[in-house]
Amino acid sequence: MPKACSAINCPNRDTRENRAKGLSFHSFPKAHELRKKWILAVNRIEPSSRKLWIPGSGACLCSEHFSQEEFEIYGGQKRLKAGVIPSVFSFKVSWQREENYPKRG
Numbered sequence: 060m061p062k063a064c065s066a067i068n069c070p071n072r073d074t075r076e077n078r079a080k081g082l083s084f085h086s087f088p089k090a091h092e093l094r095k096k097w098i099l100a101v102n103r104i105e106p107s108s109r110k111l112w113i114p115g116s117g118a119c120l121c122s123e124h125f126s127q128e129e130f131e132i133y134g135g136q137k138r139l140k141a142g143v144i145p146s147v148f149s150f151k152v153s154w155q156r157e158e159n160y161p162k163r164g
């Protein structure tokens with residue numbers, strides 16, 4: 060099963076057709092601070108718990124959620140520049156606040 064974009068209202072899947080259209084798929088960063096920024100940017104709420112959604116290991120975002128200047132070509136592959144945060148989403152930002160991020164521990 061192909062990877063699917065984790066953004067709300069985004070139907071994009073990591074298929075050959077989409078790759079041919081120039082879409083690329085990017086895993087959530089491992090670095091804690093940056094990962095947190097991505098989670099806040101994605102702004103997804105788990106319907107069952109009504110808590111902020113936390114990405115699983117296979118979670119990724121497609122290139123539609125980043126602006127063009129946030130990519131660089133490296134070794135013939137399109138990749139994100141370091142420290143980039145997704146910014147292009149189809150919903151209104153309301154949960155994108157620090158206090159909504161679940162505390163650790």
Ligand SMILES: [Zn+2]
Nearest residue numbers: 064066069121
């Ligand atoms: Zn997407």
